[in-house]
Amino acid sequence: MTWFQAMLLAVLQGASELFPVSSLGHTVLVPALLRWHVDRTDPTFLAFVVALHLGTALALVAFYADDWARIVRALVASVVRGKLSDDPCEKLGWLLVVGTIPVALLGVFFQEPVRRFFGSSAIVSCFLIVNAFIMFAGEALRRRASGSRELDRLTWSDAVKVGCSQGAALLPGISRSGSSIVAGLLLGLRHDDAARYSFLLATPVILAASVLEIPKLFEPAAHAALAQSAAGCVLAGVTAYASVAFLTRWFHSHDLRPFGWYCLIFGSSCLALALAKVIS
C-alpha cells in the first residue's frame, strides 16, 4: 500500500464511519473502483485498519469527552449507591450499556463469517442500496409519527432495539450510524438526539474492538507499516472529529435523506459496474 492509498483510506474511514453511508462498504468499493489490489488478509493491512478504528474511536471520545465524564461518574455513583436515581446522565449511561450488549454479542459471534460471505462488490453495492431505503423508510415513518420524546425517556427495551439495529451494520454496505439513527427516530427521538445517541453508542464498540486488536499493531509483520498506521490513526481521528462536529450540527435542522440519495446513487452505480464486470 502506498502512502497516498493509506492516507486516502484513513480519510475515507474517518468520514464514512460516522456519516450514515457505511465505512465498510466504502472500504470495499472505493479500492475496487480505483483498481487497488488491497490484500485484506495481509497482517500489515489488518494492523493499519486497527489504527484507523483506534483513531476514529479516540476522536469520538474526545468530541464527547464532557458527556463521557458525566456518564462514567454517574454510572460509578449508581453502582456504589446500589440504586438507580433520576439523574439523566445515569439513565443515559445505563441505556448505552444495555444497548451495547446486543451489538457486542452479534459482533463477536457473527462478524467474521458474515464479512467473509458478503465481501464482493456486487453484494456490498446491493446492501448500500438497502441502506438508502432504510433511511428513506425511517424518515417517512418518523414524519408520520406525532410528537417526540427526550433521550432519557427511552426504556431498556428501546435501548436493546437500537443496539440490535447496529448489528445490521455487520453487513458491508449497511451503516452502523444510519441504522441506529433510524431506530432512534422510529422510537420517537428527534434527529439530533438520535444522532447523539448513535455516536455515543458507537464509541464503546469501536473503542473496544480496536483496543482488543492493538497487539496486531506490534506483530513483526506489521512493523513495515507502523509509520503509515500512526499517520493513518491521526488522519482518521481528525477526519472523524470533523465529521461528528459537522453531523451534530447537520441533524439540528436536516435529516437522513441526502445520505439516502447518496447511497442509492453510489450503490446503483457500483452495482452496474460490478454486473458489467468493470469492478470485482
Next chain:
Amino acid sequence: MKVVAFLLAVVFFVVAVLYVAGLMQFGAATPGRHVKHAVLFAILGALSLVWMRFGAGPERAR
C-alpha cells in the same frame, strides 16, 4: 432475582475462562484461544454482578 443474577455472573465468568483457555470454541472462526469472546463474557459477568447489586429490580433512590 438476585440469585438469578449471581448464577448468571458465575456462568458468564466460567464461559470467559473456557474461551481464554481455548477449551470452548463455540462461535469462533478458528481454533485456539479467543480473547475477544472471553472479554465479552467477563464483561457480561461483571454486569450481572452490577445487576445483583441493584437488587435485580428497578428500585430507585430517593
